[in-house]
Amino acid sequence: MNDMRLTERATQMHDTKIAARGVDVFYGDTHAIKSVDVEIADKTVTAFIGPSGCGKSTFLRCINRMNDTIPIARVEGEILIDGEDIHDPRVDPVQLRAKVGMVFQKPNPFPKSIYDNVAYGPRIHGLSRNKADLDVIVEDALRKAALWDEVKDRLAAPGTGLSGGQQQRLCIARAVATGPEILLMDEPCSALDPIATDQVENLIHELRRNFSVVIVTHSMSQASRVSQRTAYFHLGELVEFGDTGDIFTNPRDQRTENYITGRIG
Amino acid sequence: MARNLPPRPKVADMPLIWILAILALLGGVAYWLARRRAMSSGGGDARVLHSLPNYYGVHGALLALAPALLILALWLLTQPMLLYRSVAADIPLLTISAFGTVDLVMSDVRRVAEGLDVAVGAGLLTSQQMTSAGPTEIEAALDEIGVALGSQLTPPVLDAARDYRGADAVLRWGMIAVVVAAALIGGAIAVYRTDRDFRARNIVERSILVLLAAAATVAILTTLGIVLSMLFETMNFFSQYPAHEFFFGTTWSPSFSGRGGLSELGIIPLLWGTLYISLIALLVAVPIGLFAAIYLSEYAGPKLRSFAKPLIEVLAGIPTIVYGLFALITVGPMLRDVIAQPLGLGNSASSVMTAGLVMGIMLIPFVSSLSDDIINAVPQAMRDGSLGLGSTQSETIRRVVIPAALPGIVGAILLAASRAIGETMIVVLGAGAAARLDLNPFEAMTTVTVKIVSQLTGDTDFASPETLVAFALGLTLFVITLGLNVLALYIVRTYREQYE
Ligand SMILES: Nc1ncnc2c1ncn2[C@@H]1O[C@H](COP(=O)(O)OP(=O)(O)OP(=O)(O)O)[C@@H](O)[C@H]1O
Ligand SMILES: [Mg+2]
Numbered sequence: 001m002n003d004m005r006l007t008e009r010a011t012q013m014h015d016t017k018i019a020a021r022g023v024d025v026f027y028g029d030t031h032a033i034k035s036v037d038v039e040i041a042d043k044t045v046t047a048f049i050g051p052s053g054c055g056k057s058t059f060l061r062c063i064n065r066m067n068d069t070i071p072i073a074r075v076e077g078e079i080l081i082d083g084e085d086i087h088d089p090r091v092d093p094v095q096l097r098a099k100v101g102m103v104f105q106k107p108n109p110f111p112k113s114i115y116d117n118v119a120y121g122p123r124i125h126g127l128s129r130n131k132a133d134l135d136v137i138v139e140d141a142l143r144k145a146a147l148w149d150e151v152k153d154r155l156a157a158p159g160t161g162l163s164g165g166q167q168q169r170l171c172i173a174r175a176v177a178t179g180p181e182i183l184l185m186d187e188p189c190s191a192l193d194p195i196a197t198d199q200v201e202n203l204i205h206e207l208r209r210n211f212s213v214v215i216v217t218h219s220m221s222q223a224s225r226v227s228q229r230t231a232y233f234h235l236g237e238l239v240e241f242g243d244t245g246d247i248f249t250n251p252r253d254q255r256t257e258n259y260i261t262g263r264i265g
Numbered sequence: 266m267a268r269n270l271p272p273r274p275k276v277a278d279m280p281l282i283w284i285l286a287i288l289a290l291l292g293g294v295a296y297w298l299a300r301r302r303a304m305s306s307g308g309g310d311a312r313v314l315h316s317l318p319n320y321y322g323v324h325g326a327l328l329a330l331a332p333a334l335l336i337l338a339l340w341l342l343t344q345p346m347l348l349y350r351s352v353a354a355d356i357p358l359l360t361i362s363a364f365g366t367v368d369l370v371m372s373d374v375r376r377v378a379e380g381l382d383v384a385v386g387a388g389l390l391t392s393q394q395m396t397s398a399g400p401t402e403i404e405a406a407l408d409e410i411g412v413a414l415g416s417q418l419t420p421p422v423l424d425a426a427r428d429y430r431g432a433d434a435v436l437r438w439g440m441i442a443v444v445v446a447a448a449l450i451g452g453a454i455a456v457y458r459t460d461r462d463f464r465a466r467n468i469v470e471r472s473i474l475v476l477l478a479a480a481a482t483v484a485i486l487t488t489l490g491i492v493l494s495m496l497f498e499t500m501n502f503f504s505q506y507p508a509h510e511f512f513f514g515t516t517w518s519p520s521f522s523g524r525g526g527l528s529e530l531g532i533i534p535l536l537w538g539t540l541y542i543s544l545i546a547l548l549v550a551v552p553i554g555l556f557a558a559i560y561l562s563e564y565a566g567p568k569l570r571s572f573a574k575p576l577i578e579v580l581a582g583i584p585t586i587v588y589g590l591f592a593l594i595t596v597g598p599m600l601r602d603v604i605a606q607p608l609g610l611g612n613s614a615s616s617v618m619t620a621g622l623v624m625g626i627m628l629i630p631f632v633s634s635l636s637d638d639i640i641n642a643v644p645q646a647m648r649d650g651s652l653g654l655g656s657t658q659s660e661t662i663r664r665v666v667i668p669a670a671l672p673g674i675v676g677a678i679l680l681a682a683s684r685a686i687g688e689t690m691i692v693v694l695g696a697g698a699a700a701r702l703d704l705n706p707f708e709a710m711t712t713v714t715v716k717i718v719s720q721l722t723g724d725t726d727f728a729s730p731e732t733l734v735a736f737a738l739g740l741t742l743f744v745i746t747l748g749l750n751v752l753a754l755y756i757v758r759t760y761r762e763q764y765e
Binding site for chain 2: 174175
């Protein structure tokens, strides 16, 4: 009930971008997400927090239908983006994923050059008219991901040859270059040093001006720094969802409080 | 008149089994003694020992057995040579000239010696007769047990055979003594060395390394041996036939020496046939195999996959001669009647096209199953990354999966090519055996392997260039396939680690 009130307050600030209603996810017999309702506002950063294995990544993958690629995964319930059900047969998952970008938990650069990695999305979607255009897009994306200075002299080197943290930023650049309306980031800073983390957080702030961003993180301080709304997941349930400030200063559920104060997880 | 003798192992083999049994026993004893000594030096507590107690035991057995077995092997290899030398030296020159060569005398000597063994064993000869009976008596006894000799048994041969038996027995007993002594000494050293601080595990570890390295060496040395023997004969060939005519000659028409006339042995028409047929085979196998692999690994559900994959691999189990029959009886006549004759491209049922098509079918499972494994090895995260950026499945395959798998796929194709180049049966039955240099794929042509077979079958004289050319052909083929394999390995190695 209280959650509803908070969500309503958020909707007053911005329109709802993503609305999930009664979402269940099963991996074979494992019930990974249990009847989750959530409304994610436009031009907002939403943080998903919760102990390992509680279903944060799973829920994130529902939003761009990446769970379709796992044969044993089954998604039930309704997810609306801009009021349109993404499971509607008229919705093309390919188009959906172009609109809803994703940075995966594990960096997965393609075995191609750094340049080709970033140019992958723009090329597929025909976002550039010529090479010069593409160069601009690539440079811009790499700058946003705080990687440009490190790689500008070796754009032709393989992306897989970068360090773990650099690969993570390369994947962020790759997702940004496609120009998504929603960006789903699964622990994008898990392998980054404080400086790079700061740069990525700046990027998130910047993206928020036009897009909605959902970020999964294990760092409480990061969640409180970058997000306006926070959702706490526990064993597949959405336990609490509300303004980040409220969640961190005044959690209503005992489990949330325990997690935030470091008693579990 | 050979009497039916009960089957029995050759007398000479019996001691070998005994020796091995004795060695096994000695090894077991050494194991037990070394292990016990280690335990007692540790005061019965295995934790104070440097290595686990079993390592001490294995070390004991190892020292007892390894040198003994090595000596045994060397002895068995050299004994026949020593025997030959010592016996052959005593044979009178006159006897040798009667037989022609020492080898011929010695083969009779060996046969008589073995015959004597059997005769004594069967109780046909007493040991007294054995040492003193004359040639006629002995020959009768040998005849009885079915030993036929190249010529009549003469006293010098009989004497040599007796010498041979005597020396053989002496050497054999000597061998037993030396081998058993080696085992005893080795075992004793091992037991003596054993105490709680002795590093038995390290020695066992190193001996395993030696064993593995020895296996690798055998594999390499065999290859080397094959190549060297080919090389030797090939050089022999080039001393009789000019190399540039072999490599650049465009006519293949061997004439076997009896019929007179000079042979022309140019490899070009054969190489052309080989490459032409292989090319057609690859044009068939690569697209079909690759597409099948992509379908199976990327699109097919697990159920379809689990039954389609073995089905395709069944193709790989069909013997090539069966493919050859298929080419000869079905594909060849069909191609001739449906395509070649109506288009006026010739009227031969054997053609490059026939052999190429059928060989291509043979290679499909080869390409598809290798490519399938390689495509499956591309991590799912790679596909997720591409799909997550909004690309379709076929874009993902074209732009991410295939490029990532490409080195492996190229390797698979090159391996398929070297199989195509080495194939013989399908060519004989599908494309014929006529060497020809022609562009028309509906003409009969032939390949290097087929000609190797035909040069070596029938009446062969291993001194004429017409026969020796087979080795030059074989070596050329070997160099080509070796080159392809090296290239395949190089490509796979260079690009393999990209997504790891
Ligand atoms: N591909 C899969 N197949 C089967 N079960 C899965 C799969 N992916 C996730 N699960 C299960 O679903 C549950 C939720 O997993 P999920 O990856 O969403 O957790 P998470 O909250 O992202 O954890 P972490 O913080 O460790 O990344 C886990 O119990 C996990 O075992
Ligand atoms: Mg996760």
